[in-house]
Structures are given as C-alpha cells and as structure tokens.
Amino acid sequence: MTATSAADFDVDPIDELRDLLEGGSEARLRAFLDGIQHGSDLADLLEQLEDEDRVRVLQLLAPDDPALAAEALAEMEPDEHPEDSLAALNAVQIAAVVAELSDDDAADMIGEMAPADRDRVLAALPHQDAGDIRDLMAYDEESAGGIMTAELVTLRVNQTAAQAIDEVRRQAHGMDEFYGIVFVVDEREVLQGTVSLRDLVTADPSTSVRELVQDPIAVVLPETDQEEVGRVVSKYNLTIIPVVDGGGRLLGGVTFDDVIDIIEAESTEDLFKFVSVSAEEEVRGGWVDAVRLRLPWLFINLLTAFSAASVVYLFEDTLSKVSLLAVCMPVIAGMGGNAGTQALAVTVRRLALSSERSGTPWNVVGKELLVGATNGLATGLVASGAAFLLCMATGANVLLAVVVLLAMLLNLTVGGFAGAFVPTVLERLGVDPAVASSIFVTTFTDMCGFFLLLGLATELLL
Template identity: 50%
Template structure:
C-alpha cells in the first residue's frame, strides 16, 4: 500500500477484519497482495487475526501467513489459536523456506504435531536442522535442475516437468548423476541456444556457492558482490541442497540493519511497536545504569577540579561544549569503523591505518573548531589565555575522540564482543572524561 489513500484503506480494512460479519473483509482480502493483507492482519489484535486467518481461503491465508512472519511479536500465539491441523494445511501450500520459517515459531511439542501432517516433511526438516540465521536456514529446497550432459531439448522438457516447484525461475542448475553442482544456466540462454547443444556447453560456473552453515550476512554480501539473484547451497561433497534467493536476502539486510541501529543505541533488537512498555523498560534500563556509572566518572573529574571551577567560573560555560563536541566527533569515527567491521572491510593489518586516519581527522577538526571557540572566547571579553585553554582542550578532545571512536570497536571485535552494542558507551565516557580533564587541567595550569 504505497499511494496516498493507503492509510485510509488500511484503517477501513482493519475495521472490516474486526467486525462480527467477516464477509465484506473476505471479499476485499482475496484481492489484496499477500504483503498488504499481512499488513492489515498485523495491525489487529491477536484474536481477530486468528479468526480472520481461519476464514480466508487456504491459498490466500498461507501466503499472508508467510508475509506475517516477522511482523507480529508472538507468532506462536497466532499459530496456536488456529490449530496445528490448519497450520499444517497452510504450510503445505508454501515453499519449503517459508514453511520452515513458520514452523520455527511453534513450541517444540506443537512443531512436531504440524510436521507430522506435512507431506514434504523431509525438505522442511532439512532446513530446520540448520540455524535460522544461516544459509541452510534461509534456503529453499525447491530448485530446478538439469543433467549436465542432457541436450537442450531434454533440459527444457525437464524444466517444464519441474517448473511447478519454482515460482521464480530465471536460472537452472546443472548437476551430475550424484546431484553435484556443475554450473548455472540462465533461462534466456537455454531459449536462444541451438537445441542440438548440450547443457555443459552453455552453462557457466556459479558466481558463488555457499555451505549451509554460512552466516546469512555473508550470503547477502556475496549476492551484492556478484550481483546475483540467487546463491546455491551445497554440502561438503558439492551436492546441491537448495538456494537462497534475493527476496530472503532483502529481509536479511533489513533485519540486520535494524538490529545494528538498535544495538548502536543500546536498545534490544526484540523491542518494537507492539512490545509492552514494561519490556521496553526492561531492555533499556541496564544500559542506562551503565551510562549512569560512566557519568559518575565525568562527575568525579569535575569534583577533583571543583576549586578551579569555583575560582574561574567561566570554565563551566565551556565544559558542555568541549564534552559535546568530543562526543559528536567520537560518534562519527565510531559509526564509520563499526560499518567497516560489519561489512568486513577492515582487515586486521589495516587496523592501525584506520586508527591513524581517524586521529588525523580529529586533529585537523580539533584545530578548526578550537580556533573558532578561541575567537568566540576572545570576542566576549574572556581574554586570550582562556581562549588558548579552550582551543587546546578542544583540539585534544577531538584527537581523543578519533582515537577512541576507531580503536574501541576494533578492540571489542577482537574480544568477540559486538562493537555495535558497547562501543558508544565507552567512547562517550572517554570524550567526557578527557574533555573535562583537559579543560579544567589546562585552566588550573594557565589561569591560576
């Protein structure tokens, strides 16, 4: 729903979905795209959602259920409400990857009840045995294959027989008699090539193939690097197990970006709009306590220099400016470094070069900003000595910000700690403490 009336239509459909008589809603629902229908269902309460899903035609309900995955906070409650028999009926209509994603949301005892009713259980079981965030957990096992030595006439006949298994057929995989992956054949090449040719004559090596244990982020990076719409998944003997398609990777990229953004703000990735306020408090309060402890360090510095502040009150005006500019500069360096680490663009032998660069950037920016604040200090009549103190403190704190913003995430990553979670707290602590020490220490030295 992307046009101007989307919000109004969503509200209207929400009301219809929660009405006593569902017939008007059902008439509209079967005309909606599954993603739009899932948006409507996600916006209503759990009981109405289960009731509407149970009344929809099986094909429509199954596609909507697949799109609902990841949009509702407690999917197991929805699946439990419609019952394992109906869930099994819906799952039977879906590709193996979507079916596995839905079944993962069920408690173990109910998962077995649904799996026992699924005709293609072996394919779903194969996906479920791998972690959810791995290539094996994302893959679909429905892939179209042709024998590498088949003629193109035979290959096209094989494709026609298998085409019902693949709803996004733009390439087929060439395999040998043991289902070992030998190459990839774009559909367009099959159509234009001479029918007398063999598959191995028109196939090309796969741009990339992954093992099922590979992390989903690595799969996404490979697809972006080689600009491919699907990546085959193979076992240790190079036998084709399935493929990961671009639609799954889009979801992965969105989920990972959201998770990293929330972690960067020290917020739990589990928190969303549907989460109760108590869950939000529970996820945020521990990190706020950590921030509070680090704030005490900055407060301790001010306490140590309270004599200086009481004698040169003008220094108090510049304290939040020095600390704030250091925090901003540190966050900039931190964001760039964390991104490099997340995208694996920072080899170990380049770590020192990155740190040196951020320190240099901090030094140059420190001079530029330091001169500006020194001129302001002189202009308002606080004297050139105070201006010099502020200049040196600003320069030193921005150098510290560059050093901390680049080195802290690198160190945390080497310690196997997610730098997106903990880096910001340490960086702001460093810049606050160092900013106060520099400003008040230089003030005590030069002004008293």
C-alpha cells in the same frame, strides 16, 4: 479484476476491515479481501488487528485463497509473531497455507512456535514437506542453511538440451518461486555450475548440458553467517546463491529477496546495538519489557558516567577559582562525544561491509584522527572566540580562550581516534563493535575532555 493496493480504498482500509469484522456480513468481508491482490498490503492490515481478528481473516482466506494468506504471513514483521496466527488454524487450513509458503519461510515460521504447536503443525503437513522443513529447522536460523530454500531447478550434466527443457518445465511447474537460474549437478548431487535458460532454448536439442554449464560465481556453506551471505550476494549482484556442503553437494539456495530481509534485519539490529537497546525489544511490547531490556545498559552508562565525573573531582580547586570553566565543560565533552560518534558510525559501517578487513584498517584510524584534529581546530577557533567574548564581559582571564581552543582541538582529535580505534580493536578481538563501542567512546571522550580542559586551565590560568 485489476490489482488493488491498500492505498486504493476510498475509506481507510483498516477501519473498514475492523467494521466488517465487528458487525459486517461474511460476504462483504470476503468481497473486501478479494480486493486485496498483494500479500504485503494484507500484511499491513493484519499487523494492525488484534490476534483473534487476524485468525478470523486467515480462516476465511485459507480455503479460497491460501496463497494470499501465506504471502501475508511471510510479509509480516517477525515481532508481530505471524507463527501464532498460523498455529491457531485447524489442520486442513494449516496444510493449505503452508503448501503456499516457500520452504525457508515455513521453516522460519514453524521454528518460532512453541514445541506443542510446532509438532501439531508439522503433523498436519504431508510427510515429505514436514521432513524438508525439519531439515531446514536443524540449521541455525541466522546461517545460510537457516535461510536457504531447497526448491531449486536442477539438471544432470549428462542430459541433452531437449531433455533439460522438459525437466525445467516439469520442476518449475510446482514451485512457488523460480528465478530462472538452473543448477547442474552430477550423479552424486555435487554442484557443477549453472546454465541459463537462454542457452538451453537456443542450443541444438542434442547438445549436452555439460557443454553449456558455467562455473558458479560464488557458493556458501550452510553454516555461513547470513550477514556474510548478504555481502556475497550484493557483491556479485546474484539472484540466488547456491548452498553446498563440505563435499560440494548442492543443498539449496539463498534468494535475493531473503537477502533484502537480511540486510534490513541486520541494519535494525546494528542500530539498536549502537544506541544500547536490545534487538529483542518489540515495537508492540509492553513498558515492562522495555524497562527490563534497557535498564542494564543504563546501569552500565551510569557507572561510566561516574568514572568521567571523577575527573572533575580531581580539579575541584581549579573549578572553585575559575567558575567559567563549568560553562565550558559540557561544550568540550559534548563536541568530543559527537566527533567520536561520527567516527564510530563510519568505522562500524566499513567493518560491516568488510571493506577494510582485507586491507589496512589502521589507515582508517589515521584518517579519522586527522579528520578529528581538523574539525577540532575549526570548532575550537569558534569556541575560543565565544570564550574570549565571555571573558571580556565578565572580566575573567582571557587566556581561558586559549584553554578552550587547545582543549577542543585535542578532545576532537581524541574523539576521532577513539571512534575508529575502539571498534577496530573489538572487531579484531571477535567482539561485535556495534554492541560496546559507543559506551567506551563516549566515556573516553568525556574523561579526556574534562581532563584536558581542567588540566590546561590549571597550568595556564592558576
């Protein structure tokens, strides 16, 4: 049978699947599932089903095609809680599906279960598999140890090329995934390096593996943060990076497909933080949960907004005499906030990529200050022209155009400076710059914008 993706069905596959689950025969449902050859397609369908229907599909697949069931569970988004569907299966079905999961995926999934479900699932597994999964679950889930797989092909340095080829064949046969990277260890399991399959098959059969081994390009410790792991893998274009303990003993490896998931998860988390939304909020979560997670940040924003508004109160007399200032205030503050947000996004991205940690991050602050000043001059000229026309139309003092120009120039300069300075300082203090930067930058540019506009107006117009 040729491979079929969910997009290849004539009828919307989710509608057909729902119909089959509601009233179709089991034979037709099995035939439908047989037409799905890739776990990601099945994962897309499962995510659109109710929990009980997900379990029914997995119960059908577990005896006949546990590999597809396992792949679908691994491909599901974490906030869809695939672990709940796995825990709902019986012991035999659980053992069949988990046997097809990579050990790191199994550890992640089982680690998310309630303690009672976790114990029941582990009890359904072979003793060795359960022990391996428990070992992985002991690591922080966002560390290299928490995302590594222990399924590696390893050779001894004292083996010959002929022995090594037989050993690679034996070990790879029982693995779910093999990326063609062979690790070489000594008798104490200390990593010596890697050897390529090409070198093994082209070498003289009697050649020692010791002569073929190459030093590892990079290694990470089990406690290394997953974001740092992703940076190293991306930097060196690695397929898999070895994880070693403090003594250099090989513990496992982090594969590039896990790194892709890490990058996606970290990007999503940073995006949520950037707009002051908790990463815990789920797409399918209820409105009560959304309110609970968002409201604290809104209260913080409310306090900072009052702080910015207090500046306006200081210039109450100026506003009463030059009413057109009320029209210009949101323009100056908004443009400064936009400039600050632009600088903030670029700086946070640079910090996330570590491109400035080993260099001179203050050069970035200087650059953003210059960018803000240049943009402030350009937009200030346009805004002052509009203010001049407004003054001519209303008979107001045309010096208001000069006030607008200066306020725009200075506030965008402040915005560029704050957008780069705040996250840089927070990073140096050990605070995630994506979490708190936007609130500080927005408040700062609002306060400065109001103060500059009203202060300059007080000096030049009154």
